[in-house]
Amino acid sequence: MTGRYPSQVGDRVRTVAGLLVLVLLLVTMSGSRSLAAPATGPATLVVPISVDARTLNPNWQADTGGYHPSSNIHCHLVAMDWGVVKGTPVYGDLADSWTADAAGRVYTFRLRRNARFHDGRPVTSADVKYTYDTIIEKRYPLRAYLADVKEIRTPDPATVVIELNGPDAAFVPMLGIASNWFGKILPKHLYEGKEWPTADVNARPVGCGAFKFVEWARGSSFTLEANPDHHMGRPKIDRLVFRIIPDPNVAYAEFMAGRMPYLPFDYTPPYAEVATKLMKDPSMDVVFTPSIYSRDFYLNLRREPLNNPKVRRAIAHALDRRAMNQLAFYGLWKPSWNAGIDALPAFLNKNARYPDANRKLAEDLLDEAGLRRGPDGFRFKISVTNYPVTDGRVMAEVAVQQLRRVGIDARWDQYDPQTWFTRLREGNFDISTYFVRYGPDPDAYREHFGTGQARNFMGYSNPELDRTLDEARRSSDPAKRLPLYAKVQEMLVRDMPYINMFTERKISLVRKGWTGFSAQESGYNKSMTWFGYANVAPPR
């Protein structure tokens, strides 16, 4: 009796296993068909994004996931994309042209007459005024860029006049960069009298962008379709789908499996694979997009011993950009020794230069500062934290090792994005990786280094630098501004509240034949923000 049992069980196990295999085969075959069959009919572009949107009206809150769909659904007064690295700080989206008065205080924008919302109503100056006035009144995020606005006038439906309290040469370019996130022009006739956060139209947005809203499968995807009546012409693809893929490894896998033709640089493909494999792969283009951002170390000047200039200089000597480039980026990034950026050469002061790596000099300076090595071989303890993105992480990891070599007992502390940002804002850190944005107008220095400014986490305060930045901002004459910004860079390298290490190098992957992505040169100056896909074309 016992002898018969195992064979019966075995038969059943085999039957169950057989059935399972059959189901799996059926499912696999059904899926294989959908994978094997290329998309026919409409040209569809699938793009991964790392996080779902909160709403489809990003004007009232920061919304990382929302910028992608909303930048394609909505339009902007002016826009900026990666063409900025080739010298275009801003260009018109709704605005056909604009002029400034001699003082640089009153800006007059002429709107395109063929711009329409997706419901067919024309876009007029009243919509621009309504959007900007609401932002200013409610102090929504774009207000940081509109803080100096005295009045917005609409003399006719195609003209917007923005009067500032004082001259500001950077006003339009800064409005251009902000359009990547905020300042989507909303239809007054649908939003007026409603609170933006709760307006029902947010769920089925009506914009004036190159794509119309079709569907939002929450947590999964957004589907948009081409707007044939777009004021800049019909997009070259028919459908645009954003898929939410939080894990960068999985997004990379999706790209490698051929399920999407584009891996945006936010996902940062593995540096090692880019250097050793992908650059030789004939089926794809590895796109290196220059940037107006650098990657740096911010030093907290409120804290001992970083408040000692000798210690900061020693740290600058201890950090070896070339070695870090090899270890962190497989040599793919570009070290930088200036307080500016190559991509914006006009205002770069090449004579203001950070010290090069030199361990002996670093140790000598630390000895001079009275911070000698103790019995354990270390001089003092310090915490290194990082901007929570891939490059910021790998830089911090290498920096800890480089600092330890000169006797600084560095420890790597990692936090979730909110905790990290809160700590930086509160000045609760020693050293952190972060970025400096140098454009589209060099007034961007103010945001990072002006006393009490939003990104001045270092607690840096230099009245002379503040005065110089104010003077440069009030002038619209490049010949006058140039020496002022050169002086700013000299002060930064001398005082060293931050140490510029690399020019950011954005790495995207594009399947052969696809063109017009904002990261590619073919997409510069017409993508309508970094997140715009109106100009993308499939292989012929």
Added chain:
Amino acid sequence: MRLRRFLVLRMIQLVPVLLVVVVLNFVLIHLAPGDVALAMAGENPDPVYMAAIRERFGLDKPLHVQLLTYIARIAQGDLGDSFRSRRPVTETLLERVPATLLLVATALAFSSLLGTIVGTWIARRAGGGLDVWVSGLAVASYSVPVFWLGLMLILFLAIRVPVFPPSGMMSVTGVAPGLARWLDILHHLVLPALALSTVWFGQYVRIARSSVLQVLSEDFVTTARAIGYPERQVLFGHVLPNAMLPVVTVLGLQLGLVLAGAVLTETVFAWPGLGQLVYESILARDTPLIVGSYVVMGVCVVAASLLVDLVYAALDPRVEL
């Protein structure tokens, strides 16, 4: 009558459990640095805007006032609105529950059934070569981190040999509704369900094996065999019902975590379920959504333990409700 009393008692027990869940999570979220106003204001925050947000959501009030207000709201069955999307929490959660249920229920059914069968099978050959190998594999599958296993499955079964889609719940282009859509979802379900059930499978093998082994050595089994009952009857009629209690316990625990247990798997496979939502909400400090999710999960845990107790009573005549 006794059953009704038992159920009423358990419902009463639900109240302190949920209260602890709410208070603990509410306090923990507020202890974490940063708040939703900062998340909404972005990296160039306007203090007036942030103050308005805090006032709007009552975040400017003392913590105990916020907590009491929230508890009063929950007591009326209202989980509130999400800070970030301004949509009702209940509606947001309900949208995500089906995806999570599909994934976790599939994995749970697959791992518990197969794990129990395999565990029982090797228990009868304890000490043999097969037992050593299968037990070793079970420990390995139980120990492997689910996100790593997920990535490996994607690497081998979606890229090297592209038979399954790497992620997502359905194809975003060109699938007609009806049977084709369901097959498409099943096709997407294979890898995440395989990852999750592999990790759970080992647990069931180990528990079923040791439990069956213990029962097999009991006197009543020897007696049954001596009487001459067929081995199949001994196993299915006497051994398995007695050996199932620990398996049911683990199943109950996992059933309770059915909505919470797949955060990593959902993140790796971009599965649009509750786990992914909770993860995003924590990063954004969206308190109503986080606490609301945990309340629903708490209810699930209590309901599952109630179910386990009922099954215990049915399986084991010594257990009385």
